Amino acid sequence: xxxxxxxxxxxxxxxxxxxxxxxxxxxxxxxxxxxxxxxxxxxxxxxxxxxxxxxxxxxxxxxxxxxxxxxxxxxxxxxxxxxxxxxxxxxxxxxxxxxxxxxxxxxxxxxxxxxxxxxxxxxxxxxxxxxxxxxxxxxxxxxxxxxxxxxxxxxxxxxxxxxxxxxxxxxxxxxxxxxxxxxxxxxxxxxxxxxxxxxxxxxxxxxxxxxxxxxxxxxxxxxxxxxxxxxx
Amino acid sequence: xxxxxxxxxxxxxxxxxxxxxxxxxxxxxxxxxxxxxxxxxxxxxxxxxxxxxxxxxxxxxxxxxxxxxxxxxxxxxxxxxxxxxxxxxxxxxxxxxxxxxxxxxxxxxxxxxxxxxxxxxxxxxxxxxxxxxxxxxxxxxxxxxxxxxxxxxxxxxxxxxxxxxxxxxxxxxxxxxxxxxxxxxxxxxxxxxxxxxxxxxxxxxxxxxxxxxxxxxxxxxxxxxxxxxxxxxxxxxxxxxxxxxxxxxxxxxxxxxxxxxxxxxxxxxxxxxxxxxxxxxxxxxxxxxxxxxxxxxxxxxxxxxxxxxxxxxxxxxxxxxxxxxxxxxxxxxxxxxxxxxxxxxxxxxxxxxxxxxxxxxxxxxxxxxxxxxxxxxxxxxxxxxxxxxxxxxxxxxxxxxxxxxxxxxxxxxxxxxxxxxxxxxxxxxxxxxxxxxxxxxxxxxxxxxxxxxxxxxxxxxxxxxxxxxxxxxxxxxxxxxxxxxxxxxxxxxxxxxxxxxxxxxxxxxxxxxxxxxxxxxxxxx
Numbered sequence: 001x002x003x004x005x006x007x008x009x010x011x012x013x014x015x016x017x018x019x020x021x022x023x024x025x026x027x028x029x030x031x032x033x034x035x036x037x038x039x040x041x042x043x044x045x046x047x048x049x050x051x052x053x054x055x056x057x058x059x060x061x062x063x064x065x066x067x068x069x070x071x072x073x074x075x076x077x078x079x080x081x082x083x084x085x086x087x088x089x090x091x092x093x094x095x096x097x098x099x100x101x102x103x104x105x106x107x108x109x110x111x112x113x114x115x116x117x118x119x120x121x122x123x124x125x126x127x128x129x130x131x132x133x134x135x136x137x138x139x140x141x142x143x144x145x146x147x148x149x150x151x152x153x154x155x156x157x158x159x160x161x162x163x164x165x166x167x168x169x170x171x172x173x174x175x176x177x178x179x180x181x182x183x184x185x186x187x188x189x190x191x192x193x194x195x196x197x198x199x200x201x202x203x204x205x206x207x208x209x210x211x212x213x214x215x216x217x218x219x220x221x222x223x224x225x226x227x228x229x230x231x232x
Numbered sequence: 233x234x235x236x237x238x239x240x241x242x243x244x245x246x247x248x249x250x251x252x253x254x255x256x257x258x259x260x261x262x263x264x265x266x267x268x269x270x271x272x273x274x275x276x277x278x279x280x281x282x283x284x285x286x287x288x289x290x291x292x293x294x295x296x297x298x299x300x301x302x303x304x305x306x307x308x309x310x311x312x313x314x315x316x317x318x319x320x321x322x323x324x325x326x327x328x329x330x331x332x333x334x335x336x337x338x339x340x341x342x343x344x345x346x347x348x349x350x351x352x353x354x355x356x357x358x359x360x361x362x363x364x365x366x367x368x369x370x371x372x373x374x375x376x377x378x379x380x381x382x383x384x385x386x387x388x389x390x391x392x393x394x395x396x397x398x399x400x401x402x403x404x405x406x407x408x409x410x411x412x413x414x415x416x417x418x419x420x421x422x423x424x425x426x427x428x429x430x431x432x433x434x435x436x437x438x439x440x441x442x443x444x445x446x447x448x449x450x451x452x453x454x455x456x457x458x459x460x461x462x463x464x465x466x467x468x469x470x471x472x473x474x475x476x477x478x479x480x481x482x483x484x485x486x487x488x489x490x491x492x493x494x495x496x497x498x499x500x501x502x503x504x505x506x507x508x509x510x511x512x513x514x515x516x517x518x519x520x521x522x523x524x525x526x527x528x529x530x531x532x533x534x535x536x537x538x539x540x541x542x543x544x545x546x547x548x549x550x551x552x553x554x555x556x557x558x559x560x561x562x563x564x565x566x567x568x569x570x571x572x573x574x575x576x577x578x579x580x581x582x583x584x585x586x587x588x589x590x591x592x593x594x595x596x597x598x599x600x601x602x603x604x605x606x607x608x609x610x611x612x613x614x615x616x617x618x619x620x621x622x623x624x625x626x627x628x629x630x631x632x633x634x635x636x637x638x639x640x641x642x643x644x645x646x647x648x649x650x651x652x653x654x655x656x657x658x659x660x661x662x663x664x665x666x667x668x669x670x671x672x673x674x675x676x677x678x679x680x681x682x683x684x685x686x687x688x689x690x691x692x693x694x695x696x697x698x699x700x701x702x703x704x705x706x707x708x709x710x711x712x713x714x715x716x717x718x719x720x721x722x723x724x725x726x727x728x729x730x731x732x733x734x735x736x737x738x739x740x741x742x743x744x745x746x747x748x749x750x751x752x753x754x755x756x757x
Contacts, residue, residue: 048327051496052395065491070329081319085243085250091324094242098235098328124246125320140324 001026002047002148002179007055009042016042018203020055024196026147027177029170031190033223034200040183041078043200044152047181048075059148071099074146078153078183080137082125088112088136089121092143099144111139114165131157138166148179155189167193191219199226235330236338256695272353276361283431287460288438290354290362294376294456295438298449299416305384307409309391310402312497315339319506322499332492336392337385339498344381351377364460371459379478380452386481392498393490444470448477528553540627543612547635558639566647569598574654587655588665591648592728595665596712598647599672600701609633609677618750625751629678629743632750637674644669664728671735672708678739679704681746707738 007020017039024030034040046053049065062069082091092108095101103111112118115135120128128136134157141149151170155163170180170193184190197219199207207226214222251257279285284292308314317325317339325335351373358369391402420437427433444454444466454470461467531552537545551558573594581587612618612632621628644666652662683700711734719727 049492049495050322050326050499052493067329067331070327073327075323075327077323081323083239083243083318083320083324085246086239087242087246090238090242090246094235094239094324095328097238098324098330124250137323 001058001060002030002181003056003058004043004047005056007043007046007053007057009039009046009051009053015203017046017053020200020203020205022198022205022208024179024181026179027174028195029174029180029182029190029193030196030198031194032181032183032198032200033185033187035227036185038200039203040200041152044075044077044150044181044183047150048073048077072147074141074144074149076134076137076141076149076151076154078156080130080133082128082133082136084124084126086125087122088117088125088128091125091136091140095140095143101144103143103145108143111142114169115139115162131159131162134158135162138169142169146178149173149181151180151182153184153186154182155184155186163189187219187223194219197222199223201227233330233334233338235328236325236334239325240338240341272357276357279361285361285363287362287364287368288431288435290358290364291453291457291460292434292438294354294460295443295453298453298456300413302380302384302449302452303409303413306387307406307413309388310405310409312392312402312494313501314343314388315392315498316342316505317498317502319499319502322495322502326492326495326499332490332494333389333393333488335492336389336490336494340385340388343384347381347384348377368459372456375455375459379455379475382482383448383452383478386478386485389485389490390481390488392494393485393488395491395493441466448474451477527555529555540621540623540631542631543618543621543628544631544634547609547632551635558635558642560639562639563643563646566598566643567650569594570647570650574650578654581651581655586724588657588661588728591651591655591657591661591665592668592731594651595644595648595669596672599669599676600704609636613681613749624747625749626744626747628750629681629747633674633677636677637670640670640673641666644673661728664732668728668732668735671732671739675708675735675739675742676700676704678742678746679707681749682742685746685749707742708735711735711738 001023003023005021007017008015009017020039020043022030032040032043042051045051047057047059047064049070057064059069059073062072064070064073083094086094092112096103096108109118112121115138117132117135117139120132123132125133125136134154138151138154141151154166158166167189170182173180174193174195182190182194195211197209197211198205199222209222251261276285279289305314315336321335321339326332354376355369355373358364358372359366364372391397423437424433427436442450444450444457446453451470451474454467455474458467458471529552531549533549533552535542535545535549556563577590581590584590609632618628618632648662648665648669651657652659652665679700680696683696683703687696687699711731715727715730715734718730
């Protein structure tokens with residue numbers, strides 16, 4: 001479970017996130033939507049422990065900055081950054097060691113195969129295209145068997161097959177009772193997988209919906225109802 | 233920790249493997265080591281030459297080291313910029329379940345390696361150049377390498393890990409150290425101006441007792457004095473204070489809780505550092521790690537030119553929006569050198585009877601030195617829009633670089649006019665010199681494009697610069713030899729016009745060749 005209470009973050013005088021509360025229960029897929037500059041990335045980075053903030057963030061009941069919380073948490077950033085001198089396989093190996101992951105070699109092989117990286121295992125970080133880096137980043141996050149996973153614009157740069165695969169992986173994680181939070185602009189990509197949506201605007205969460213409460217209503221209709229924009 | 237060790241080990245092994253496959257890296261490494269040895273030998277010779285080769289000489293060096301390097305390190309740590317992390321650390325390490333203090337200690341491994349190398353060099357210098365007894369060198373190495381590193385690491389951990397220290401206090405410490413360094417420099421300059429530069433005056437300054445009483449930095453100087461010069465009451469007391477400080481700081485660092493609050497600053501620094509490396513790789517002259525966000529003026533103007541001419545007017549509009557228009561750091565640099573050399577070389581230039589030749593030499597030298605400067609034109613080649621403009625390649629080259637020629641003309645004026653004025657050179661020679669400087673700058677730009685085409689990415693930016701310098705020196709060198717010969721055997725007054733006409737002709741020819749690069753984007757990729 002992911003819980004955020006009274007999260008605020010200031011960059012100098014600019015209040016990027018103001019008193020945000022949200023929670024995503026176990027086995028649910030939360031999506032964080034909002035226009036550019038709304039504060040989504042700040043929330044994501046705060047959860048990942050990369051920012052100083054005010055308020056409380058808990059992962060599986062543990063404060064997000066503790067090692068217990070981090071052990072159960074995985075993060076896929078919007079812009080992946082690889083170690084130049086580490087191969088794809090070595091990135092995975094590093095994650096295995098850092099998280100004391102129980103993933104087996106066979107499972108790693110399977111994972112790399114799913115994202116078409118099995119033949120690129122010996123490629124160095126600085127030899128990868130942006131799309132490939134994104135795939136490695138996703139595989140690294142999955143290989144730690146997280147209880148909570150955070151994906152920031154995970155579909156950007158991925159080819160259609162990888163997007164399809166990623167959606168399947170996210171649904172599998174849900175079945176395994178993993179908490180998923182996805183921040184994205186691409187509404188159509190998360191249309192059929194979300195359980196809870198949070199819409200942000202100007203540093204605040206301006207609305208939240210549960211799928212079971214809105215019936216068959218379109219995701220973009222709900223989004224534009226809240227943000228006041230028009231569906232194209 | 234095992235994950236971090238794995239990370240370092242694999243990165244090191246892979247980098248070595250890559251370097252072995254790429255001979256350029258190995259050649260650069262060999263050259264680097266050879267240059268280091270040459271520099272060491274040269275400095276050692278200099279130390280012997282000025283009778284600096286004794287324990288006192290080493291104490292003087294260590295005093296300056298303690299003041300500048302130690303304080304600079306403290307300043308870097310107080311702004312949380314002393315440890316280099318990469319964007320990949322933000323992605324994979326800061327988010328991992330690893331103690332933030334361990335990450336910090338591991339992140340600074342380059343600092344330890346650097347520190348050990350410096351202390352080995354100092355120990356070798358102590359034995360060979362400064363003639364210090366081996367047991368003293370051993371103690372000196374231990375005190376420096378161990379105590380100073382422990383203190384540095386403790387300060388680093390205490391400052392980075394402490395989330396409770398207010399940001400304003402940290403900025404205050406940083407500013408305070410900066411002011412202190414400037415103040416010390418002024419005191420040193422004023423002292424040596426008054427006393428003159430000699431071993432005796434240097435010793436007089438170093439022996440000043442107040443220096444050792446100065447907390448931490450002064451105390452570390454006392455340790456070096458105790459080991460190298462022998463005990464006295466002051467250096468014994470100050471050395472004890474230094475040891476106590478090291479133990480106290482180490483204890484504080486061990487006890488301090490760290491929740492990873494520094495990740496925010498470290499991640500920002502990692503991005504800035506990666507950006508700086510990228511700019512450096514592109515051949516840009518980088519002055520600092522942090523790139524300040526540029527502010528632009530509001531200009532309500534539209535570009536009305538068409539074809540390749542639009543490139544020039546777009547660049548002009550961009551420059552109009554900039555704070556100092558076409559004036560850059562290079563302009564300041566040219567003006568500074570113009571005024572500096574005008575004053576410093578005035579006597580020699582005027583007494584020679586040919587001050588115009590001095591001016592020409594300075595203009596040529598500065599033009600060759602400015603290799604790291606990138607104008608807007610180089611970015612043109614990186615965008616596909618340039619290649620899509622329906623105009624000839626030569627026109628695109630001309631209009632992409634036209635503003636750079638104007639800038640070179642302005643910078644050349646800033647460089648040559650002060651020297652021309654103070655050295656009482658006829659205006660016609662000054663004008664010719666400015667034009668030659670402009671032509672040389674244009675030549676450099678176009679030769680760079682040719683070097684890029686010839687070498688591509690095989691030898692990297694350094695290789696490209698080397699090839700450019702070779703081409704430029706060969707082509708221009710021939711002209712210079714011809715001009716000098718005509719000057720000696722026919723008429724000295726002909727040197728300037730011959731050089732100008734020759735460099736313009738060569739530049740046009742090189743420009744025509746370089747324009748091929750503006751025809752298609754494919755050539756470099």
